[in-house]
Amino acid sequence: MATGIPKAKGQASAKSAKSDSAPGPSINIKLSYEGKASELAILNTPPASLVRDASVGQSGDAPNRLYFGENLAVLAALALDPAVRGQVRVVYIDPPYATKSVFQSRQQADAYSDLLEGAHYIEFLRARLILLRELLADDGSIYVHLDDNMAFHAKAIMDEVFGRSNFRNWITRKKCNPKNYTRKTFGNVSDYILFYTKTSEYVWHRPVEEWTAQRAGKEYQYTDDKTGRLFKKVPIHAPGVRNGETGKPWRGMMPPPGKHWQYKPSTLDEMDARGEIYWSPTGNPRRKIFLDESKGVPVQDIWLDFRDAHNQNIHITGYPTEKNPALLQQIICASSDEGDLVLDCFAGSGTTLEVAHQMDRRWIGIDNSPEAIRVMHQRFAQGLEPMGDFVNPKKSPTESDPDLFGSSEQEPDAVFSTKHTPITDFEMWKQAK
Numbered sequence: 001m002a003t004g005i006p007k008a009k010g011q012a013s014a015k016s017a018k019s020d021s022a023p024g025p026s027i028n029i030k031l032s033y034e035g036k037a038s039e040l041a042i043l044n045t046p047p048a049s050l051v052r053d054a055s056v057g058q059s060g061d062a063p064n065r066l067y068f069g070e071n072l073a074v075l076a077a078l079a080l081d082p083a084v085r086g087q088v089r090v091v092y093i094d095p096p097y098a099t100k101s102v103f104q105s106r107q108q109a110d111a112y113s114d115l116l117e118g119a120h121y122i123e124f125l126r127a128r129l130i131l132l133r134e135l136l137a138d139d140g141s142i143y144v145h146l147d148d149n150m151a152f153h154a155k156a157i158m159d160e161v162f163g164r165s166n167f168r169n170w171i172t173r174k175k176c177n178p179k180n181y182t183r184k185t186f187g188n189v190s191d192y193i194l195f196y197t198k199t200s201e202y203v204w205h206r207p208v209e210e211w212t213a214q215r216a217g218k219e220y221q222y223t224d225d226k227t228g229r230l231f232k233k234v235p236i237h238a239p240g241v242r243n244g245e246t247g248k249p250w251r252g253m254m255p256p257p258g259k260h261w262q263y264k265p266s267t268l269d270e271m272d273a274r275g276e277i278y279w280s281p282t283g284n285p286r287r288k289i290f291l292d293e294s295k296g297v298p299v300q301d302i303w304l305d306f307r308d309a310h311n312q313n314i315h316i317t318g319y320p321t322e323k324n325p326a327l328l329q330q331i332i333c334a335s336s337d338e339g340d341l342v343l344d345c346f347a348g349s350g351t352t353l354e355v356a357h358q359m360d361r362r363w364i365g366i367d368n369s370p371e372a373i374r375v376m377h378q379r380f381a382q383g384l385e386p387m388g389d390f391v392n393p394k395k396s397p398t399e400s401d402p403d404l405f406g407s408s409e410q411e412p413d414a415v416f417s418t419k420h421t422p423i424t425d426f427e428m429w430k431q432a433k
């Protein structure tokens with residue numbers, strides 16, 4: 001694998017400076033379109049006036065809140081609330097995807113429409129992202145779930161709103177099973193989650209997958225003679241020339257050309273004394289990485305185990321585009337701690353909220369669909385129902401997409417706990433008319 005060497009600021013050599021065609025400060029890229037409001041205008045969005053609905057949830061103060069209303073105005077109201085502004089540790093949103101569809105639930109109830117397109121859609125998203133940024137804690141993270149329709153434009157907008165340097169990952173998720181695809185294209189089984197943080201200092205608990213015997217056996221192929229421990233061999237040098245200790249000879253050996261030792265020679269001596277260096281028959285040193293010291297396989301940016309709930313025979317609410325709770329578990333676990341505040345302003349069936357609740361986080365949910373609010377109340381009270389059926393987006397036959405419907409024959413993916421304890425400790429708020 002060819003690896004570029006990151007160039008630290010001011011490190012450009014005379015040789016590379018000659019070949020650099022565009023030295024100097026970087027120039028920000030901005031997406032330009034008609035109707036793009038100023039940030040200031042968005043930050044001055046009139047806040048929703050909100051009334052408490054005491055007939056649902058907890059009667060007194062509660063740690064969690066569900067809002068029935070237009071999320072832009074509700075977010076503007078939350079931005080004025082010191083208990084929320086700058087306090088949210090994780091935002092996950094799964095907004096409409098500009099599909100030109102009207103979505104119904106499994107029970108044929110109208111759930112929501114997704115009719116905004118192009119610049120109107122992007123401006124809709126951008127306005128919410130700007131307000132969400134105000135709500136995020138300095139060490140907070142935001143995950144935006146989209147498909148290939150608008151993810152590219154959203155990436156450019158998120159670079160503007162959060163800063164290019166705060167982009168962390170473009171996660172590809174396998175959303176459904178392979179299909180009997182009739183179009184002249186590759187099957188479309190993926191969607192995307194754009195992960196940004198508010199700053200460079202953010203909460204991060206590296207997710208890992210457990211080793212399976214098969215995977216461990218493939219990767220850790222060597223056995224330590226003395227201890228019997230399984231290990232793999234990795235280089236002890238890294239790309240780039242260094243003038244300090246790590247660029248000096250160790251045991252009479254220089255690092256390979258264009259490289260440096262990963263550790264100072266004195267540290268390498270200590271590692272060797274502890275039996276952590278493997279010497280090849282030709283005298284080349286490699287570092288031993290032991291299986292029993294590995295917490296698991298670090299999760300990468302392709303997620304294969306979180307197909308949509310209604311693509312499998314698992315417990316669901318039947319709300320359209322309902323996400324897999326285990327997907328939310330992975331996100332919330334990676335980017336927050338117990339007691340932290342999690343927010344989803346496109347809450348839908350309440351997947352984010354229920355998972356946050358079960359993981360002992362506080363939560364705020366917003367949705368403007370009466371059906372979403374009804375489904376969330378039912379989910380909070382009674383939990384999910386076992387079923388393996390699909391939802392039905394209302395589309396004209398020409399627009400209808402066979403691709404949306406997968407088979408439910410496969411084994412279920414990662415499953416989050418289906419054990420249900422009724423959720424009652426929330427406040428219900430409504431946007432006043």
Ligand SMILES: C[S@@+](CC[C@H](N)C(=O)[O-])C[C@H]1O[C@@H](n2cnc3c(N)ncnc32)[C@H](O)[C@@H]1O
Pocket residue numbers: 069070071072094095096111112319320321322323324345346347348349350351352366367368369372
């Ligand atoms: C894709 S669904 C979210 C599904 C959710 N992730 C789940 O697991 O059930 C998008 C949701 O956003 C809501 N929504 C769309 N526009 C909204 C707006 N302007 N204000 C509040 N909610 C909105 C819709 O009613 C819908 O429930």
